Amino acid sequence: MKRHLLKIAFVGTLLPFVSCSVLKNSAMKTADNFPKQSLEAHRGGRGLYPEGSFAAMKNAIDLPKVTTLEMDCHITKDRKVVVFHDDYLNPKFVLKPNGSEISEKDKTLKIYNIRYQDLIKYDIGSKFYKDFPDQKKQITRIAKLADLIDSTEMYASQKRKTPMFYNIEVKSREDKDGIYHPKVEEFIDLMVQVITDKKITSRTVIQSFDSRAIKYLHKAYPQIKVSYLIDANYGKSIEQTTTALGFNPFIISPYYKMVTADFIKQCHKAGIKVIPWTVNTKEDIEQLQKLKVDGIISDYPNLF
Template structure:
């Protein structure tokens, strides 16, 4: 089972910053989950919300900023004074720093407003062919289908909140056609659902865990990975199978 640090070790440091990513690596996370969007001048930056207001000292939409303008913002002080001066990273900078150390679970944010994001992310990932492992995910099925069509060799995941703890046959067919993983909200997971996804040849990541009791429970339910703000909640084995 794999430990995926949600927006880095975001329980301990400001999300989607190098402070959170460095700590996730120090805690021996298998992967770092992060969110990407395009700037006004078509750079890929790592930030969750459509707007910068919640996690920086700026205001407005990410898509209305140039990269240079975004990187003048403070992305750390909201979390605590010790993180003052943290910046919004680019995906390229994250890849350069971690691509041979930690896997990345990259969420495409904002389609359809982020026109061309799939192409730009895939093009960048293709230049880091010696990365440990990268997975591209989205809530938006069409976005994942587009990405799979463009870059069939890069693993993909669909993020899901199944109703009543089940996926229909049609949903499973769609997931199977364009993804390698079904990443499912932990409150909707049960053993039968996990088994039905596994039978389709897909792996299951559970998101997002913020307490030790839930982490312990999920480790016993045969999920393939846990997405958590606190990567030290999951016990680390000396050996892992290939993702």
């Protein structure tokens, strides 16, 4: 642990020193307090408000059944951790600082190539987004993870008797290292620094499709719960998955159409929770809950 902290200090991202035993004890207590049904607002609930925004998170906090705020992170050119799903400024819903459309030739404006002081000038909430026609439109800026946590923690403390949980995704992929994001270890170190600084470690799950990220998190930050995301093309059994990872993750989060009673049985036998994504109809939510999933991730948290 000390050796790892020294390594982070060298790159200028020193985490506060906390003994492994204290962190592990904290994590064990939180595992007991983890919601029996983790009802998660995907990107804050992008079917209702601009994704990853405080307005979306605020609305999710106002919905009494929501337990968890789900969000994605990327890293800017100046190494700020920002809340945004895509690794580029998506022309479907992003407008330039002057309010104009992003053209086809500019559609690869990479988050990793832009400093935060420039990134914040883009509007991600005013343009009509045909994939989510009911989304409330308002000028919205890409938030730093640290700022969004500050806002949600303050608002939740006023509205809730118990604090919110967080499900935060590392948006990394091996073939994009050094192009769309830093190496996965640095990416995670920067994220964990924010989460630790904001004192939400015990209420946070970090998720990723990238098995490298899951393995690194487990090794370097055993106090943090991890969720392994898998898509519809994933072909390994639960046993093959845990063998490949070298441990049993806290959660396996599959594409919702993959979920069967047998899949859940295999996971639960291994002590792994099942929280499928992204479930956007009341009928599908109820059907999955009948199968005894441990939570639901939805763009429409008002359906819970």
